[in-house]
Amino acid sequence: MPTQRLIPATLAFEDGVPYAAKYGDVYHSADGGLGQARHVFINGNGLPARWRGRDRDRFTIFETGFGLGLNFLATWQAWRGDPQRPARLHYVAVEKHPFRAADLAQLHAAWPELAALSAELHAQWPVPMPGFHRLLLDGGRVVLTLVFADIADALPQIDAFADAFYLDGFAPSKNPDMWAPEILGRLNRVAAPGATLATYTIAAAVRKALAQAGFDCERVPGFGRKPEMLAG
Ligand SMILES: C[S@@+](CC[C@H](N)C(=O)[O-])C[C@H]1O[C@@H](n2cnc3c(N)ncnc32)[C@H](O)[C@@H]1O
Structure with a gap:
């Protein structure tokens, strides 16, 4: 992976929602970041039901765009609260512009339940x-692998068997690089058999690229003001 200098995210807000000026987009829905995490990404992947099962000792999630880690925290919370959870939760996330620790703490203060x-x-x-940075959380039962890199450089380096994908790289119109067919087409290399995915966008180009990559997606009800999202 090219060792380019890492440029951290700059903390900013638009109408109270964390905002990235570089991309001209917000980090989560104005209708609620935690609600979006639960509806779009957790429920959109059929969780928690899909991680339950006799044979499952681990479940792996792959996220494009860790951002402020709200999807991760919501998923970890759901996993902890589920008596039928698998023994381990593996969460692999790629992030080009990570927040500084102090900024993360400021952002997370908005969700005292987490x-x-x-x-x-x-x-x-x-x-x-x-x-690559590997964090062992919750007594080592939650393994968070953070890859601080551009997704185009990171993907070829990642070996994973992802059971679920969270595609969360800003709107495709604002950040097309994250949704390029060459990127989405590489996800099946890190997918376990039967993997699912969820995202808030229903952009035609994304649906086409995902279909070409072998993901059978459908439009389902979206979160907040978005009438539809993709799950498959
Ligand atoms: C909508 S935010 C993700 C929100 C996040 N999932 C959460 O739960 O807080 C999109 C993220 O994608 C990252 N990103 C944008 N382009 C990227 C790229 N080419 N490679 C890796 N990460 C990228 C941004 O820095 C940003 O943190």
Whole structure:
């Protein structure tokens, strides 16, 4: 992976929602970040039901765009609250512009119900160095692999058997690189048999690229003001 200098995210807000000026987009729905995480990404992948099962000792999630880690924290919280959870949760996320630890703490203060988990995440938050960072959380039962890199450089380096994908790289119109057919077409290399995915966009180009990559997606009800999202 090219060792380019890592440029951290700049903390900013638009109407109270975390905002990335570089991309001209918000980090989560104005209708609620935690609600979006639960509806679009967790429920959109059929979780928690899909991680239950006799043979499952682990479940792996792959996320494009870790951002402020809200999807991760919501997923970790759902996993902890499920008596039928698999023994381990593996979460692999790619992020080109990670937040600084102090900024993450400021952002996460908006969700006091996640305070215990976010504090554990802050305590282990890696130095802003490009490459792979592995965090063992929740007594080692939750393994968070953060890849601080551009997705185009990171994907060929990642070996994973993802059971679920969270595609969360800003709107395709604002950040087409994250949704390029060459990127989406590589996801099946890191997918386990029967993997699912979810995303808030229903952009035609994304649906086409996902179909070409072998993902059978359908439009389902979206979150907040978005009438539809994709799940498959
Ligand atoms: C909508 S935000 C993700 C929100 C996040 N999933 C959460 O739960 O907070 C999109 C993220 O994608 C990252 N990103 C944008 N382009 C990228 C690229 N080419 N490679 C890797 N990450 C990228 C941005 O820095 C941003 O953090």
